[in-house]
Amino acid sequence: MCAAEPWKGPGQPGAPLTPSNTPRPQWPYCEKRCSYCNFNKYIPRGVDEAAMRSCLVTEAQTLLRLSGVQRVESVFFGGGTPSLASPHTVAAVLEAVAQTAHLPADSEVTLEVNPTSAPASRLAAFGAAGVNRLSIGLQSLDDTELQLLGRTHSARDALRTLAEARRLFPGRVSVDLMLGLPAQQVGPWLRQLEELLRRCDDHLSLYQLSLERGTALFTRVQRGALPTPDPERAAEMYQEGRALLREAGFRQYEVSNFARHGALSTHNWTYWQCGQYIGVGPGAHGRFVPQGAGGLAREARIQTLEPDNWMKEVKLFGHGTRKRVSLGELELLEEVLAMGLRTDVGITHQHWQQFEPQLTLRDVFGASEEVNRLLEQGGLRCSWEGLAVLDSLLLTLLPRLQEAWQQKTPSPVPGG
Template sequence: MVLPGARARAWGAAAKAAQRRRRVDSAGGPPSPEPASRRAAIYVHWPYCEKRCSYCNFNKYIPRGVDEAAMRSCLVTEARTLLRLSGVRRVESVFFGGGTPSLASPHTVAAVLEAVGQTAHLPADSEVTLEVNPTSAPGPKLAAFGAAGVNRLSIGLQSLDDAELRMLGRTHSASDALRTLAVARRLFPGRVSVDLMLGLPAQQVGPWLGQLRELLQHCDDHLSLYQLSLERGTSLFTQVQQGALPAPDPELSAEMYQEGRAVLREAGFRQYEVSNFARNGALSTHNWTYWQCGQYLGIGPGAHGRFMPQGAGGHIREARIQTLEPDNWMKEVMLFGHGTRKCIPLGRLELLEEVLAMGLRTDVGVTHQHWQQLEPQLTLWDVFGASTEVADLSERGLLLLDHRGLRCSWEGLAVLDSLLLTLLPRLQEAWLQKSPSPVPGG
């Protein structure tokens, strides 16, 4: 297919940039192993959308016009700056999220990836994911994203019911979603994830399970189930508050989730995280970094990051939040090289709390090896081995503490929030008992 001149030149440049990145990467031979402090994932936030969905409270904007060249330049600058600040030498995955990053040009994606590859080691087979809305990227553009270096897509399908999609404020229909999914699977075989929401107002278990079963006839090897969260300030929240829509039924939502998990397990999917399911080994390596509390750099307006700055002392890492509003963020990047608005040092207990809360979201849980790398003086047995509450959760078949570590059972994953109400206070108590009491007046 012949593309219009300017677009063809831009996408051609994207492809060449990706090829240069791959040549540079392969020429260097196999990389030497890097310590965890020098490895990270990168999240890149594209803040713009065509319209705001009724349920969404993410950092996104509906612009009259986007100066993409300026945004691209700032994304490239911030990526280089934060890579240098962090001392990260190896980037293990890149995730373009939003907003609707599939509205950006492939040239922007290629430019960011090229900057990352020039500043750190980005292996040629690193997972590079792009979030896609079904109406935002036709087949030729998806192919151009592939040429730019994207090798995995995450499609915000959300529902296969047109009435539900209208209620959610989505710009696509169910047929649009399935059509985009088919094209995506042809271009990225085995590397396409889809999102399906549950617990919508007036949604019933039977019809929703029908949607899930239909999706299984079309989907690839990764699927995410997300329960609707009514967020204050969104249109959907207001409609429910005013009685225009019924409030979601928590018991029905829980039933949908449980039944959906069972359907996916029967279809050969592994529930490797509370909301994420994969078969044929198609886990998201980028999201796995989050759940294992690895380092990640947040690039773009409102992006979040967790990393230890090079040469930092006294704390494990910093939580960073970039400036929210795109124009202000760009001004800061042009002035300072990055737009970090908040920088919060994290203590060791805070890191352990994150390791526990995030690790238990996965079916692997928290291994003894991982825990002791972060806290060699206080083992999982020390914290939880003598707890009668933990023993009770184990007897009920919700939690396992054994030679592998601490993890939820399949049943326990469904009620993780309630388990953490027991586990986090126990960790805090054990930490206080381990820490020496301050000497008065000392």
Template sequence: MTLPGARAGAWAAAAKVAQRRRRAEGAGRSQSPVTPSLRAALYVHWPYCEKRCSYCNFNKYIPRGVEEAAVRSCLVTEAQTLLRLSGVHRVESVFFGGGTPSLASPHTVAAVLEAVAQATHLPADSEVTLEANPTSAPASRLAAFGAAGVNRLSIGLQSLDDTELQLLGRTHSASDALRTLAEARGLFPGRVSVDLMLGLPAQRVGPWLRQLEDLLRHCDDHISLYQLSVERGTALFTQVQQGALPAPDPELAAEMYQEGRAVLREAGFRQYEVSNFARNGALSTHNWTYWQCGQYIGVGPGAHGRFIPQGAGGLAREARIQTLEPDSWMKEVMLFGHGTRKRSPLGNLELLEEVLAMGLRTDVGITHQHWQRFEPQLTLWDVFGASEEVDALLQRGLLLLDRRGLRCSWEGLAVLDSLLLTLLPRLQEAWRQKTPSPVPG
């Protein structure tokens, strides 16, 4: 099969596969509690796009005669292999990202979900998200993905200004985006997320805020605000370096962010993470796993994962990266069952650094109970309670350390990176005091 596109027959097959999966799940799998170490989220990377956007440095490729059946087979094989290796008993969420996974056929999505359901417990109501671009996701195609098992969409809208969309190299217009958003909301009410970018070259606060206010008249219950990062190796980086475009103004971007989050709060959205806003309880279950340092398994070219390889007798969590280039990845999967290119065991301090940095991205922060799951000896009070530098942040109202745990205030969330400059060294010092280096004999 050549991308993009899928025939109606494939859509019907996808629906049948998804129905079989749901029937199997309802037929009596054990509902006994599963310990946290045996739960995971699953990320599936679809590496192909219609074109490369000017700002994008993600692992993605323009398809040239891709045989989708072969890619599908490798995704299924790798998912089965890594789930078996992880010893995971329950997959809490699945996220199809990319690339542009809405270019894949619904049959591919259904096949992966069926493989997951056969390898472990995938509850029928698990969050299954698909990233979609407006030009690759007409209503009939979105409906087919729903039949295949998708129940949440993340739409790469990025801007409601056609000039900005052209600057970003997007293939859709603002009217395309709003049409797709309306169709998606009709099919997945309450479960559609949209991305909006800020801090573009020459962008101004007022016009951007009007975009956000316009979006609020059309959006569902989840919005992500992302600041543009001009990455080396992208077309946008070259344009800025050559003076064809002005460099983004970080102070203006900060003002957009502050004003934007205030507008969203006024509209009833909870800022539950630095870049993510939800109302009516529409938080992303999958992303919450990342921020809580839960286990997640990455499948597909260039996917990242964090899990304990219990099937191989592992005790420590590993950071894993799959082979980037799709053809090489497929060869490795066919030879070894998976295409893991890099495995890095995480030391206890490295894991605590992730717990701190990721947990503080959320409005809940790090509860004492959550911290003790990873570090039962050093409490949050032990690490941060006696630090003058941390106390200064508490006095300024940027941090809170109390009976609930450690978290940022609403003001502190906006400057988390600067707070970590104080908090991470304090954690490292407390760890050194706990585990002193051996004295040479």
């Protein structure tokens, strides 16, 4: 939900790792479950919003104090559908953050929005509550595709919400577009993207559909009611789409994310730089070093999934953390590598050394002449072409890291 100082700005080569904890409040409720979604979401049958609000406030304060964070640079309200929550709830959580840590006036505060839950008056009320950036889940500009995905809005609803959002939050609106749907064709999808480019703001995300077991869409494909998505066609959409965005002046600063005029997401950049962040709310995930635990190990934390049980735990203990796992040094380095290479900046020597001061990038990857040339230019990063095939590159790079780590820390000899 937030990122803390020191901070030189997202995407700046050599910018130091943010050591902060970034709380991300989760609103777990949706109007309906989309056919492709396997997230922790619930269809409400009468939500006690006052109780949920109180617990979000309590847990945010508890975990912020536990993390020892002093300055917050971004807050991200995710879900579920957080635009179904009242602006009063958003304002209460932001006030709790500001009471526990310093929340500068220019901090990025993002709210995920679905078109059907965000008329202009409601968007304006969220702005008054402290939100200054919107992320709109359009997913498609084709009504047939939207029905296939189980969305509750039409293409017309999407474009109307986008226009209202841009009027109220100029230069601070992000939109999502999905690719690789069953039977989806390259040409019509590119025309959607072209239409969106005529109407969108300065941040856009392209996401490929992932068929998740247990979802309605997975079941329909498995039963043969829908064709299996074609991975080669999806790859063509992605390549054509990113080329179109580059021509329109967008920087592909991460595998799925594109921005122009410097409109990068501060909050998401924290994830890709392996900064620390706090997950607040049912099913939220976090990664931070708890203060009072010696400050030695970063923990991966998962909050209790079911909202009613989560609220009971928050009322009893001040937070609803269900699972805590200490990350080993190698696990953390694997994350630094995998997440950093998702960005166009990659991993600078300075960034790597903040996680591993002894084993340098050259120690790990210097055996390759091609990689050595990159390291001489300041670090390790993917080319524009390489971002499109990152998964295959990691199949080569991760074993090299694991081998170098084993050589650095040999196993103890039994009986020695």
